[in-house]
Amino acid sequence: MDLTVIANNFKFLIVQGLIGIGPFIGGTLRLAIPAIILGFVLGIFIGLARLASAAWIRIPATIYVEFFRGVPLVMVIFWIWFVIPQLLRRPIPEYGVALTAFVIFEAAYFGEIVRAGVQSVSRGQVEAATALGMTATKTMAHVVLPQALKNMVPSLVTQMIVLFKDTSLASIIGYVDLTKAAQIVNNREIKPFELYLFIAVVYWLCTYSMSRVARRFERRAA
Amino acid sequence: MNYTFKWSVLWSGQSGAWLLQGLITTLELSALAWLIAVALGILSGALRTVPFPPLRWLATFYVEFFRNVPLLVWMFFWYFGVTPLLPRGAQDWLFNHGLEFWAGTIALGVYHGARMSEVIRSGISAIPRTQFEASLAMGLTTLQAYRLVILPVALRLIVPPGTSESLNLLKNSSVALTISVAELTFQTRQIETYTAKAIEAFTAGTLIYLVLCLSISTIMARVERHYAIPGLISRAQAG
Numbered sequence: 001m002d003l004t005v006i007a008n009n010f011k012f013l014i015v016q017g018l019i020g021i022g023p024f025i026g027g028t029l030r031l032a033i034p035a036i037i038l039g040f041v042l043g044i045f046i047g048l049a050r051l052a053s054a055a056w057i058r059i060p061a062t063i064y065v066e067f068f069r070g071v072p073l074v075m076v077i078f079w080i081w082f083v084i085p086q087l088l089r090r091p092i093p094e095y096g097v098a099l100t101a102f103v104i105f106e107a108a109y110f111g112e113i114v115r116a117g118v119q120s121v122s123r124g125q126v127e128a129a130t131a132l133g134m135t136a137t138k139t140m141a142h143v144v145l146p147q148a149l150k151n152m153v154p155s156l157v158t159q160m161i162v163l164f165k166d167t168s169l170a171s172i173i174g175y176v177d178l179t180k181a182a183q184i185v186n187n188r189e190i191k192p193f194e195l196y197l198f199i200a201v202v203y204w205l206c207t208y209s210m211s212r213v214a215r216r217f218e219r220r221a222a
Numbered sequence: 223m224n225y226t227f228k229w230s231v232l233w234s235g236q237s238g239a240w241l242l243q244g245l246i247t248t249l250e251l252s253a254l255a256w257l258i259a260v261a262l263g264i265l266s267g268a269l270r271t272v273p274f275p276p277l278r279w280l281a282t283f284y285v286e287f288f289r290n291v292p293l294l295v296w297m298f299f300w301y302f303g304v305t306p307l308l309p310r311g312a313q314d315w316l317f318n319h320g321l322e323f324w325a326g327t328i329a330l331g332v333y334h335g336a337r338m339s340e341v342i343r344s345g346i347s348a349i350p351r352t353q354f355e356a357s358l359a360m361g362l363t364t365l366q367a368y369r370l371v372i373l374p375v376a377l378r379l380i381v382p383p384g385t386s387e388s389l390n391l392l393k394n395s396s397v398a399l400t401i402s403v404a405e406l407t408f409q410t411r412q413i414e415t416y417t418a419k420a421i422e423a424f425t426a427g428t429l430i431y432l433v434l435c436l437s438i439s440t441i442m443a444r445v446e447r448h449y450a451i452p453g454l455i456s457r458a459q460a461g
């Protein structure tokens with residue numbers, strides 16, 4: 001074990017790779033945070049669409065979810081990386097490709113969580129809101145979604161952790177995230193054991209603290 | 223938009239053979255990794271319940287550390303990081319027998335073992351202790367209680383999340399292309415490189431994954447319904 005390689009490249013790995021400040025357009029956090037927010041927003045629409053009574057809304061949403069849950073993320077990244085530039089006849093930057101792929105892909109998973117969350121709210125709540133004269137939209141916004149959100153928290157956090165880990169796949173198309181930063185350093189230093197173990201610990205610290213925060217939040221919300 | 227489709231690239235030349243080889247490698251990689259994952263999942267799940275703290279800590283460390291780090295990092299770690307530390311003889315053997323494939327199998331299996339462990343643990347802990355106590359009170363031995371009461375229910379509880387976890391493993395096997403294992407996604411990419419027909423190549427790969435995943439989940443849903451105990455697991459009827 002030679003830890004000097006970590007100490008010498010600490011700034012590059014963390015500031016450039018994890019956070020995304022430096023000569024390259026990159027950063028795990030700069031990709032993960034927008035991807036989580038946008039993926040969840042799209043996921044809410046997809047989850048609600050799957051519960052719609054109108055078939056022309058429900059069926060496309062179901063196909064969307066089943067399609068993306070049956071395909072590896074790497075494949076989705078390649079679709080966007082190779083196919084969209086051919087169709088548009090101009091290159092798309094890695095950041096745009098990665099963000100698009102993650103949002104589209106993870107929205108299918110977030111959609112399933114939203115659907116399960118909404119279904120977990122008992123029917124009596126909807127009936128009571130209707131009896132009080134609330135419209136369907138008001139019932140959804142003021143009665144069902146707030147309760148559903150509380151039930152969703154554990155699986156939402158699990159999915160956010162999955163997405164955070166998945167952002168490492170953006171390094172395949174050359175986006176300089178934490179994994180790519182470690183690869184760049186390794187090409188120069190040839191210390192794979194130390195470097196990959198180090199970024200494993202960094203990833204672990206991020207995901208583990210996410211799950212700790214979630215556990216605390218759950219206890220307070222309960 | 224100005225793209226001329228040429229679907230014949232998929233069956234002319236070597237494309238067909240590449241896709242088939244890729245599919246076989248994906249299945250081999252996933253099957254071996256699945257065996258490792260299930261074995262490690264059961265072992266670590268069992269170790270987390272033993273009354274000897276160090277073994278419990280070891281199992282908890284394994285599960286919490288391995289499942290919270292990206293699979294891609296584990297691929298690089300096992301392939302680039304661990305291989306050079308192996309004894310000379312083992313290295314030579316691996317170089318002659320597809321090092322990438324074995325590193326990919328270990329990475330995929332050890333990563334999913336940690337996730338499988340959680341699936342198995344939650345299945346077993348979902349069964350109330352009173353079931354076990356009631357079995358003993360009825361005069362069953364411990365072995366009989368496990369064989370006739372606990373395991374039949376636990377297995378039924380584990381099948382649905384276990385299936386989706388196994389499908390995750392199958393899909394995640396595509397990450398092995400980063401260490402140049404010639405699996406399905408790798409071969410799809412190769413067809414794209416040789417023919418410059420991205421849409422055709424990725425459509426073929428995507429369809430193969432979709433057919434694999436949907437057929438496995440359809441079969442497992444049927445198995446689940448067939449073995450469902452009426453009134454015991456309502457999810458089986460609802461899902």
